[in-house]
Amino acid sequence: MTNDKIQVIGIDVGGTAIKLGRFTRDGTCLQSLTVASPQPTTPEAVLEVIVDAIAQIDPDNQAVGIGIGTPGPADAAGRIAKIAINLPGWIDVPLADWLEAKIAKPTAIANDANCALLGEAWLGAGRNFQNLILLTLGTGVGGGIILDGKLFVGHQGAAGELGLILFNPDGPMCNSGNQGSLEQYASATAIRRRTLKEPLELGLLAEAGDPVALTFWQEYGRDLGIGLTSLVYVLTPEAIVIGGGISGSFEFFLPAVKAEIEKRVQPLSRAGLKILPAELGNFAGIVGAAKLAWQNYSGF
Known part of the structure; x- marks a missing residue:
């Protein structure tokens, strides 16, 4: 796959909606998708919704990596969602490991505000x-x-x-x-x-x-x-x-x-x-999550 064809998926997890976008390395969004968050928004239920949504947004399995923003701090390695005080059961959730086991793509996670910042720094007001x-x-x-x-x-x-x-x-x-x-x-x-x-x-x-x-x-x-x-x-x-x-x-x-x-x-x-x-509004989270995925992808 040539560099201009390489793609990643950025995901923004919220209490009411989960947003996804498939991006090229220059920040072009090829496709976006918003799905309802499961209720209750437990980690296991969110994982299943994410796996299904990835299959919808990337049916040809072209993405080489995943980045996810979660509503709370992640560990410094970008592997574990430490806590999300407004979502049930979100304490020390190894979300990156879980998703990699399901879809076999390198995955990194970060606080959703950090993802918004990465998005603005990449393509928005902070570029x-x-x-x-x-x-x-x-x-x-x-x-x-x-x-x-x-x-x-x-x-x-x-x-x-x-x-x-x-x-x-x-x-x-x-x-x-x-x-x-x-x-x-x-x-x-x-x-x-x-x-x-x-x-x-x-x-x-x-x-x-x-x-x-x-x-x-x-x-x-x-x-x-x-x-x-x-x-x-x-x-x-x-x-x-x-x-x-x-x-x-x-x-x-x-x-x-x-x-x-x-x-x-x-x-x-x-x-x-x-x-x-x-500048990016509600789009900042998935843009930044995609940037996180690029940073985590060893081939980029």
Whole structure:
């Protein structure tokens, strides 16, 4: 098989849907597929759905490798899904071994936020940078880190939980056990608690010029900027990519984010820093999982 014919499959596992894409090495998606997640979403049931979906998306058995994003940290070797707190039974699941035994293709797994970051770094907003972080603003706040062009997963593969950094020691309790994490101020859950409105509604109100909504997004941006300050000092990224559903209101909170970082971070640590909206949307996860597969494939 010539290099231009080599293909991999990227998979994004979620609680309600499992997305798959078949990709060439230049990032061209030849085919995509979305199937419903089994309920309950146990590891064994997910495995069977994935095996069946791979047969659908790759009926001629052309793919040479698989990459999978799971909703929780994987081990540093990319073999074991360590935990997924919102899925039943997902503790130390050897998903890569299981799938390789079923389909005989090299498989690697990673946290879904890390996969989204790999996708944005490969084909999206982060493609021109070697040092960047991704923050996903949704029901929770996830994240990922790329340093010197490589995904940073840290000890035990658990690095990059950017939403769990401390924001206010006296703030609301977090499911992580932390109190006052950034997630408790920047997530959709936090927005609902604070305003009794959905983020999308607040975005539409801001577009219509509603002063209360515009003020809210300024305050939101201030809080997010303060949280990002610590990350900028520690990691000095070239770019921060903002994704997730809340990023739809990026234009309304960006000025306050930038103002806080400029006020709180010394110029050398933020030199040339770009703050950018993610470009790939819900596609980022399978793109990044495909990139993970390419990185794991010994022939590439």
